[in-house]
Amino acid sequence: MRFMRNRGVGALALALLLSLPLPALAALNIVATTASLGMLANEVGGEQVSVTVLAAPDRDAHYLDARPSFMAALRRADMLLEVGAGLEEGWLPAAQRGAANPAVNSGRETHFVGASILPLRRSITMDGPNVGHVHAEGNPHFNVDPMRMASLGEALARRLARLDPAHAEAYHARAGALAETLREQTRQLAEGVAEQRIVVYHEDLDYLEEWLPVEVVGYLEPAPGIPPSARHLGELVGKLQGTEGRVLYASFQPAKGAEFLQRQLGWPATSVALEPQTPTLEGYLALMRDWVDALDAR
Amino acid sequence: MIKKNVKGTLAGLTTAALIMPTLAMAESGGERDWDIDVSLILEGFYFNEVSSGNQTPAGFSDHDHGHDHGHDHDHSLSDGFNLGHSELVIESRLGDLLDGTLLIGFDEDHIEVEEAYLVTRALPAGFQLKGGKFLSDVGYMNSRHPHDWDFADRPLVNRFLFGDHGLQETGLQASWVAPTRTFTRFGVEVLQGDNGSFNRFMAAGGGHGNGHDHDHGGGHDHGHDHGNGHDHGHDHGGGHDHGHDHGGGHDHGHDHGSGHDHDHDHDHGHGHGGAPYSQQSAPRLFTAFVKTGPDLGPDHALQLGASTGYNRQVSRVEDHGHHAHALEGDAWFAGLDLAYRYDAGRAYGQGDWRVTSEYFHVWRNLDEHVEHGSWEKRESHRERQDGMYLEAVYGVAPRWQAGLRTEALGLTNKVVDFHPTEVESLSTSYRHSAQVTFRPVEPVFLRAQLSQNDFAAAGGERDRGLELMFQVNVALGAHGAHRF
Ligand SMILES: [Zn+2]
Numbered sequence: 001m002r003f004m005r006n007r008g009v010g011a012l013a014l015a016l017l018l019s020l021p022l023p024a025l026a027a028l029n030i031v032a033t034t035a036s037l038g039m040l041a042n043e044v045g046g047e048q049v050s051v052t053v054l055a056a057p058d059r060d061a062h063y064l065d066a067r068p069s070f071m072a073a074l075r076r077a078d079m080l081l082e083v084g085a086g087l088e089e090g091w092l093p094a095a096q097r098g099a100a101n102p103a104v105n106s107g108r109e110t111h112f113v114g115a116s117i118l119p120l121r122r123s124i125t126m127d128g129p130n131v132g133h134v135h136a137e138g139n140p141h142f143n144v145d146p147m148r149m150a151s152l153g154e155a156l157a158r159r160l161a162r163l164d165p166a167h168a169e170a171y172h173a174r175a176g177a178l179a180e181t182l183r184e185q186t187r188q189l190a191e192g193v194a195e196q197r198i199v200v201y202h203e204d205l206d207y208l209e210e211w212l213p214v215e216v217v218g219y220l221e222p223a224p225g226i227p228p229s230a231r232h233l234g235e236l237v238g239k240l241q242g243t244e245g246r247v248l249y250a251s252f253q254p255a256k257g258a259e260f261l262q263r264q265l266g267w268p269a270t271s272v273a274l275e276p277q278t279p280t281l282e283g284y285l286a287l288m289r290d291w292v293d294a295l296d297a298r
Numbered sequence: 299m300i301k302k303n304v305k306g307t308l309a310g311l312t313t314a315a316l317i318m319p320t321l322a323m324a325e326s327g328g329e330r331d332w333d334i335d336v337s338l339i340l341e342g343f344y345f346n347e348v349s350s351g352n353q354t355p356a357g358f359s360d361h362d363h364g365h366d367h368g369h370d371h372d373h374s375l376s377d378g379f380n381l382g383h384s385e386l387v388i389e390s391r392l393g394d395l396l397d398g399t400l401l402i403g404f405d406e407d408h409i410e411v412e413e414a415y416l417v418t419r420a421l422p423a424g425f426q427l428k429g430g431k432f433l434s435d436v437g438y439m440n441s442r443h444p445h446d447w448d449f450a451d452r453p454l455v456n457r458f459l460f461g462d463h464g465l466q467e468t469g470l471q472a473s474w475v476a477p478t479r480t481f482t483r484f485g486v487e488v489l490q491g492d493n494g495s496f497n498r499f500m501a502a503g504g505g506h507g508n509g510h511d512h513d514h515g516g517g518h519d520h521g522h523d524h525g526n527g528h529d530h531g532h533d534h535g536g537g538h539d540h541g542h543d544h545g546g547g548h549d550h551g552h553d554h555g556s557g558h559d560h561d562h563d564h565d566h567g568h569g570h571g572g573a574p575y576s577q578q579s580a581p582r583l584f585t586a587f588v589k590t591g592p593d594l595g596p597d598h599a600l601q602l603g604a605s606t607g608y609n610r611q612v613s614r615v616e617d618h619g620h621h622a623h624a625l626e627g628d629a630w631f632a633g634l635d636l637a638y639r640y641d642a643g644r645a646y647g648q649g650d651w652r653v654t655s656e657y658f659h660v661w662r663n664l665d666e667h668v669e670h671g672s673w674e675k676r677e678s679h680r681e682r683q684d685g686m687y688l689e690a691v692y693g694v695a696p697r698w699q700a701g702l703r704t705e706a707l708g709l710t711n712k713v714v715d716f717h718p719t720e721v722e723s724l725s726t727s728y729r730h731s732a733q734v735t736f737r738p739v740e741p742v743f744l745r746a747q748l749s750q751n752d753f754a755a756a757g758g759e760r761d762r763g764l765e766l767m768f769q770v771n772v773a774l775g776a777h778g779a780h781r782f
Contacts, residue, residue, distance in 0.1 A: 056596030059643055066782045067599035067639070068481035068591020075424055075475045094779035097397065097417070098483075100426045100475040105394035105419055226739060227646060227696060254645050254696065 028164060031073050031104070032081040033088050034061050036143035037114065038279025040153045041081055043178045045160060048167050052077070054095075057275035060252050061087055062134055062225070066094035074099035079163070081156070084115030085140035109163060115140050117155045118148050121210070123203055125224050134225040135203055143275065144207035146186045146288055150179035178281060185285055186211050194298040197245035199236065199261060201228075201253045204274060208248075208291060217245065220257040228257035237264045248294055250274045270294040335389045335776035339445045341382030344768040345375040351763025352753035355727030357683060357711045358458040375767070381406045382769065383444050389776075395420045401443070403463075412466065424475035434465035435473075435485055436585050436605035437656050438635040446780060448652060448691045448699075449733055450747045450769045454707045455658050455685030459631065465607075467492065469581055481591040481601075491582030491609055575626045575667070578611040591782070596641065601782060603635040612662060616716065623716050624667040625679070633658035637782065646696035647737075657686040659710070666719055679721050682712045691733075699735040704728070708754070715756075725754035741773040 027050040032038035038053035045051070052073045055061045061083065064070075074080065074095055080103070082088055096104050103110045120138030142148045157175030161168035190212050199218040200206055202225075206216040217240065222232040240261075247258045247269040258269035272294050276283030388400045401413040415430030433441040439456050441464075456464050469489035476482040587605035594600060613626040635656040642649030662681040667673045685708065691701030711724040733747040751763040 056643075059596060059641070060645065063647075065599060065639055065641070066779060068589075068601050068782060069593035069599065071475065071483075071782075072479060072481035072591070072593065075481070076477050089779060091779050094781045097419075098475070098781065100421070100424045100473070100483075102394060102420045102422065106391075107394050252643055252645060 028160075029076055029078045030081060031077040031079070032279065033092060034083055034143065035275040035277075035279045036149065036284065037081040037083065039276055039281060039284045040149065040156050040178075042279055043281050044153050044156050044171055044175045046170060046174055048160075048164065048170065051279060053279050055275070057273065057277055058251055060250075061275075062090065064088075064091045066091040066098060070095040071098040074104050075101050077101060077104050079110040079112065080104040082111065082113045083140050083143070084113035085120055085137040086134060087115075087140035109159065112156060112159055114142065114152050118142055118152055121203075121207060123224060124219075139203050139206070139224075141202075141204035141207055141274070144205055144291070145210040146182040146284075147211055148207075149284070150182040153178045153182075181281065181285075185288060189288055189292045192297055193292055194296045196296050197240075197243065198295070199240070199245060199247045199267070201249035201258065204250065205248050205272070205291075212292070212295065214295065217243075220247075220249065220253075220261070227254075233257055233260050237261065240265055240267075246270065246295060248272055333389075333391050335387075337387045337389075337773055337775035339385040339387065339443075340772050340774070341384050341444065342770045343375055343380040343382045343450070345377055345380055346766040347377055348764040348766055349762070351751050351761040352727075352755050353763075354753065355454065355458065355707045356724040356754040356756045356758075357708050357713045358727075382771075385412070385443060385445070391419070412463065424477060426473045426475070428471040428473075429469075431466070431468045432471070433463075434460075434467060434487055434489065434585055434607075435471065435589075436465060436487075436587050436607060437633050437658065438601075438603060438637050438654055439656060440464040442781075445771055445773060448654070448689060448701055448735075449703055449731055450745055450767045451731075451749075453656065453687040453689075453703075454705045454727070454729055455656060455687055458707060459658055459660055459683070459685060465489075465585075467583060469583075479593065481589075481593075483589045485587050487583075487585040487587075488581050489583040489585065490580045491611075492580070575611075575613070575624070575665075582610040584608050584610075597643070599639045599641070599782065601637045604633070605635070606630070606632040612664075618716070620670075622669040623719070624669070624673070625662075625664040625714055626667065627662055627664035627678075629660060629662040631658055631660040639782075642693070644693075644696075647693040647699065648696045650693040652691040652701075653689070655686065655688040657684065659684040664714065666714070676719065679714045679719075680712075681714055681721065682710050683708055684710045691735075697737045699733075699737075701733045701735070703731040703733075705730070722756075724756060725758055725760070727754045728752040743769075743771050745769040745771070 028045065028048055029052075030041045030045060030049045031052045031054060032041050033054050035053050035055070035057040038051050041049055041051045054070050054073065055064055070091075077099075080096070082092060093106075096106070102108065105111060106113075115138065120140065120142060123135035123139045125135040126138065142152075153175045154172075157171040160171040164171075193212050193214070195213045195215075197215050197217045198205075198208070199220065200208075200216060201220040203219060203221075206219075208214050209216050218236045220228045220233070220236070222229055237260075241264075243265075245265075245267050247261050247267050249255065249258045249269070249271050251271045251273055253271070255269070255271065258271075261267055262269040272290055273287055276287045382405065384404050386402045386404070390398045392398065395418070397417045397419055399413055399415055399417075400411070403410050403412040411431065413430070413432050415428055415432040417428045418426055421427065433443075435441050437456065439447070439453055440460060444452075452462070452464070467487075467489035469487055471485055471487045473483055473485035476484070585605060585607035587603060589601055589603040591599065591601040607630070609629045611626065612629045613624060615622060615624045633656060636654065638651070638653040640649075640651035642651075644650075660681075660683050664679050664681060666676040666679060668676055685706060687703060687705040689701060689703035691699050694700045705728060707727045707729075708724060709726050711726060712721050713724060714720070715722045729749055729751050731747055731749040733745055735743050735745040737743045745768070747767045747769065749765045749767070751765065752760060753763070754760050
């Protein structure tokens with residue numbers, strides 16, 4: 001046993017040596033919970049920041065584990081970017097606590113929460129009786145609206161400028177350029193989309209309504225976070241029978257409900273990504289085009 | 299008019315903010331300044347003992363001389379409906395200086411402050427201090443509450459080495475998270491040592507060895523008495539015959555008071571006076587742990603842990619009527635733990651895996667004292683015991699999980715027996731469990747669990763028992779984030 005313990009200590013020391021941090025860079029170490037926020041950090045922060053994204057782009061950020069790698073990233077962070085409004089409530093508070101790094105504490109200037117800066121779409125959870133489902137503080141999936149992302153980029157620039165006044169001008173300039181690109185792209189893409197009705201799985205893609213000529217006429221989930229029930233789907237079909245539209249759902253959401261609607265109503269069902277594959281403007285612009293491609297063109 | 303009112307309100311808020319600067323300074327983004335999260339976790343059980351086997355694994359009861367007396371379960375469930383272990387959790391923040399947690403556990407007939415602690419949030423460089431009453435961070439399962447478990451009951455190794463509530467102690471913890479890419483956290487704890495019994499030993503300071511469980515093994519029909527404050531000093535009456543019958547039911551009469559009465563002598567019915575050793579002053583229990591978890595990408599997550607602990611004084615007294623034996627000494631433990639998670643990236647946990655395993659080993663260096671009128675020191679002995687479990691849970695369908703757990707207790711099971719006094723090697727006990735869990739919505743789960751106990755008795759014979767449990771667990775209110 002003594003031998004085993006010694007060997008354990010040796011292995012541990014080796015693991016520590018191998019994982020020692022790189023020589024400190026001057027860059028601000030930013031941890032973003034989602035790839036969309038990571039995009040803002042990269043685009044606004046430029047070479048002044050280095051960015052780590054916690055949630056993989058193909059995962060539901062509502063439901064993740066407060067895994068050790070998240071705590072390790074937060075331990076070394078100078079700043080944390082969070083979506084907020086309860087999106088990460090199942091795991092981020094535990095990871096923040098486990099990181100033992102005051103810089104990522106809620107309330108600090110270095111903790112940037114998108115949902116407390118932007119106006120959010122209302123959620124049906126806010127009006128109905130709450131049986132423990134999500135979105136009680138409003139719909140947190142604002143990353144689906146590029147106009148909100150543009151505003152948030154500008155807010156991030158203001159925050160970065162306060163934290164790092166030496167580069168204030170650069171932050172503002174980059175956020176301005178980002179906002180302009182996003183607004184221009186939004187305008188162009190919206191022009192190419194026909195007016196249409198859509199059903200979405202969760203209260204997330206309904207943010208498309210904010211910038212595209214689409215009308216959300218239903219959700220596959222009876223309430224956010226509650227899986228589709230046969231009864232709810234039946235009601236949807238009853239309501240939408242004889243009309244035209246499309247069904248959109250995120251790639252990590254089950255296809256079953258969407259396929260049911262496709263069979264019953266003849267509405268084409270398409271799965272799309274919710275987050276950019278890479279946390280860059282390029283990635284985000286590609287995501288915007290994917291959303292538009294899933295809809296009927298004008 | 300309206301404007302004025304708003305102004306008045308703002309003025310009031312400003313005053314409040316000035317009076318309570320710490321509370322108001324925290325947020326800049328317009329969020330709540332003063333968070334108090336309250337959650338209530340309610341649990342119900344339906345329990346059925348399909349067939350009854352040995353109640354207590356050999357070497358792990360406090361009166362363990364070959365007989366199992368009866369029909370009582372050695373946990374607190376009785377046949378039929380039970381209010382399980384429910385909790386009221388209040389969590390709050392003092393700015394970003396401290397987190398405070400109060401956790402009150404209750405069941406049908408007792409209520410207890412299980413945890414009440416503060417954790418620093420403002421120390422630099424990865425340091426954190428925690429003080430109060432809390433669950434030790436040794437191992438994996440010890441610091442987790444029943445609501446977080448994948449099975450309905452506590453693993454045997456945790457229960458029989460650390461007590462019915464695990465290693466739950468009052469004291470101080472200091473930890474450090476290294477600034478490494480691989481998550482690494484070191485911690486040390488200095489604990490009072492009232493509950494750190496390491497099996498069938500009374501912690502020196504009072505209270506009963508196994509925390510709150512006074513019900514190992516058969517015989518006593520008082521179910522569980524949790525001694526919440528008053529001096530109960532039970533006689534367990536005739537339940538505890540040791541096989542050596544000295545006539546007339548020896549009272550083990552452990553003093554169960556865990557609250558006000560700290561003046562426990564080990565009160566063994568026949569008044570064998572005093573203890574043969576001087577009591578070490580508290581804190582008596584010291585632990586150290588390390589946890590590490592590499593970054594394995596979005597699909598896999600792993601945490602490995604190692605922990606050790608030292609208890610300066612453990613003791614056990616056995617009253618044999620006209621004479622008594624006492625064992626007194628110190629104890630060490632060491633353990634390894636592993637938690638692996640696979641995230642399949644599908645909705646509602648389908649395809650996910652959760653694998654958890656722990657191994658613990660305990661050593662006790664004990665002096666034997668014998669009393670025939672007065673105490674006399676005899677030989678020294680070394681006891682060794684261990685235990686482990688391995689459990690795996692798989693997301694068989696959206697919102698449905700199924701899991702298997704296998705446990706062994708006493709793979710090494712060397713304990714002192716009397717007449718003649720020697721270190722005996724007892725057999726290993728096993729338990730195998732299967733569970734199915736359904737989560738209709740996030741804060742609710744329903745679970746069915748089947749467990750086969752294959753417990754050895756001290757004499758070596760084995761007896762199997764089968765238990766069926768249905769568990770309902772509901773978390774109401776602001777249920778906090780789960781730790782890894
Ligand atoms: Zn959502």
